Amino acid sequence: MQLIRTNATLLSALQAQRQQGKRIGFVPTMGALHQGHISLIRISQQQTDFTVCSLFVNPTQFNDKKDLENYPRTEASDCEALAAVNCDLVYIPTVEEIYPPDLISPHFDFGELATVMEGKMRPGHFAGMAQVVHRLLDLVNPDALFMGQKDLQQFTIVKRMLQLMNSPIDLVCCPIVRENDGLAMSSRNVRLTTTERSLAPIIYSTLKSLKDPNYRLHFATPTAYIEHATKALNETNGMSVEYVSIVDTTTLQACDNWTNSAEKACCIAVRLGAIRLIDNVLFK
Ligand code: AMP
Numbered sequence: 001m002q003l004i005r006t007n008a009t010l011l012s013a014l015q016a017q018r019q020q021g022k023r024i025g026f027v028p029t030m031g032a033l034h035q036g037h038i039s040l041i042r043i044s045q046q047q048t049d050f051t052v053c054s055l056f057v058n059p060t061q062f063n064d065k066k067d068l069e070n071y072p073r074t075e076a077s078d079c080e081a082l083a084a085v086n087c088d089l090v091y092i093p094t095v096e097e098i099y100p101p102d103l104i105s106p107h108f109d110f111g112e113l114a115t116v117m118e119g120k121m122r123p124g125h126f127a128g129m130a131q132v133v134h135r136l137l138d139l140v141n142p143d144a145l146f147m148g149q150k151d152l153q154q155f156t157i158v159k160r161m162l163q164l165m166n167s168p169i170d171l172v173c174c175p176i177v178r179e180n181d182g183l184a185m186s187s188r189n190v191r192l193t194t195t196e197r198s199l200a201p202i203i204y205s206t207l208k209s210l211k212d213p214n215y216r217l218h219f220a221t222p223t224a225y226i227e228h229a230t231k232a233l234n235e236t237n238g239m240s241v242e243y244v245s246i247v248d249t250t251t252l253q254a255c256d257n258w259t260n261s262a263e264k265a266c267c268i269a270v271r272l273g274a275i276r277l278i279d280n281v282l283f284k
Contacts, residue, residue: 004089041146055092072188126154202233
């Protein structure tokens with residue numbers, strides 16, 4: 001596996017691959033890798049010839065300075081995990097490489113996609129996320145980009161960004177990888193206390209029943225389910241709900257009934273002690 005820290009070296013390494021006609025797959029991450037991230041690498045390897053993973057904790061997408069300071073940084077074990085699955089190249093840039101003083105980042109208008117759910121709770125987050133993804137795509141210039149359903153709103157916004165850029169890059173949505181007890185894998189899970197960790201699976205157990213159409217019939221409307229789920233989660237020790245939303249996955253706007261044919265997602269964000277967790281399920 002090639003380990004590269006500068007843009008100049010990255011460009012020449014990728015040029016060499018392109019000259020051999022290789023299709024390049026890209027998996028951007030903030031490091032602290034877990035099996036969820038590794039699943040994206042494997043999907044990229046199945047669909048492309050050369051897989052690039054970036055490790056970069058992007059300061060511009062953190063609206064909470066403490067969260068940025070406390071974000072786990074585990075470069076050595078991340079590189080080991082990537083080498084173990086034969087990732088071809090890991091790119092670990094500095095903040096200066098990503099944001100040189102003369103960089104001009106485009107502004108994208110994501111409209112209502114970016115004002116609901118995470119956009120409401122984390123002002124500026126999606127502008128920062130789009131900025132770094134745009135910059136990384138400019139540097140890596142991949143044929144395909146692999147991102148997780150775990151961050152469904154992020155995925156939808158990147159999809160819109162690629163449309164606005166008229167980009168030919170294939171964007172691939174990769175399924176959520178979970179722990180055995182259902183908790184969605186997240187770099188933040190390691191910061192949960194033992195008690196919090198034992199309570200966290202309630203998020204997915206609340207969500208997964210929605211996949212069953214018969215279960216949904218217990219609730220006259222999505223709003224009735226949202227009230228029920230919010231109460232159950234808030235009654236869990238140390239947990240407080242930021243939002244439970246049921247949205248159309250294309251528009252991310254709230255669904256007012258179960259019956260239209262659009263693909264829907266139930267998205268949940270909670271705080272558990274000091275840690276913020278998100279999860280979602282898809283259904284029709
Ligand atoms: P992050 O390092 O948190 O920015 O995540 C990097 C990529 O991994 C994003 O596209 C995430 O959606 C994806 N990801 C994070 N957690 C999981 C998971 N549990 N399963 C699958 N993909 C994930």
